[in-house]
Amino acid sequence: MTGIGLDIGGTKVAAGVVDDDGHILATARAPMVKDSHAHIVESICAAVDDVLAQASERPRAIGIAVPGTVDRDQGIAVSAVNIAWQRLPLVALLRERYGLPGVIANDANAGAWGEYAFGMGKGSQNLVFITVGTGIGGGIIESGRVVRGYGSAGEIGHILLSPGGPLCPCGVRGCLESLAAGPGIARRGRAAAAEDPSDIVLQLTGGDANALTSENVRDAAAAGDPAMQAVRDDTARWLAMGCQICQQMLAPECIVFAGGVMQDGGGLISAVRGWYQRLSGSEHPDVESFIRLAGESEHAGILGAAALVLQPEDPLHTGT
Secondary structure: OEEEEEEEOOOEEEEEEEEOOOOEEEEEEEEOOOOOHHHHHHHHHHHHHHHHHHOOOOOOOEEEEEOOEEEOOOOEEEEOOOOOOEEEOHHHHHHHHHOOOEEEEEHHHHHHHHHHHOOOOOOOOOEEEEEEOOOEEEEEEEOOEEOOOOOOOOOHHHOEOOOOOOEOOOOOEOEHHHHHOHHHHHHHHHHHHOOOOOHHHHHHOOOOHHHOOHHHHHHHHHOOOHHHHHHHHHHHHHHHHHHHHHHHHHOOOEEEEEOHHHOOOOHHHHHHHHHHHHHHOOOOOOHHHHEEEOOOHHHHHHHHHHHHHHOOOOOOOOOO
16 A cells, blocks of 8 residues: 655655555655746646656555645645745645545644654654754654644744844744754854855855855765864754753653754764753763654655555544
8 A cells, every 4th residue: 555745845846655664665856836826736746747657556645744834624735934825725636636535734743743653753652853954843743643732833943042043034033943954054154164265165165155055064064174063063052952942841752853954974963962962961871762863854754744644643534
């Protein structure tokens, strides 16, 4: 039995065919054209068409992970900061086109559920999921259920850590997202390289240190650039502070990280663990087991979306 996992973001749509053991059998990507409902749906269908062409059997349903607010019961993407949709009935639209039932969820909640069902959180009843990319999202599993609160629990990226700090897209200054997501890393990297960029930085940026990206910071740190290693360490400190708050508030069995920023060969996750130990004031007995990196981090969104229909939270709610 297989399902489609559909991970919709501000710049791309990723789709995958996943089996009921959590193995990703095929993937496809399409650019997101997000200026109208019609173009959004075309972008989504381009990825679904591609992945369906690779499938060896007809999937049972489509799980849809989207940024922003959703109406799960009605199958609607309500709103998102960086995509121009307003109450877009995605589940109904995809069912009409493909004849497949669907389930929709906020992308961070879907990611948390995917790690709980298939990934590094499997076997844990209580976990926190943190995805670090262009922004920072979070999801919480407590006693085997997604915590939604009064609609938007788990917004870990918007924990206020540095009042008056950098402006976050949410409008608040000093959120975790403004400090440790990709744009914040790039901003601090450019500042660190402004006066005397290293040869490593200049090589990675084609001679223009002002064009430094978070990926450049990652690669320069891995190549031994001391200034970029300091930026990475500072990023780890902010993320560890977020972990410490989650531990004190929620007492999870584990915290699972995913997202493009975390894909650096293990340097950042190791630094997060080190800072967590220092901030906690005592040695965690098994910090590597407590702070984990998603095994399929690159495809965590696909896996989480597919888990919505392959291992549903509510067995009666496998798609509408």
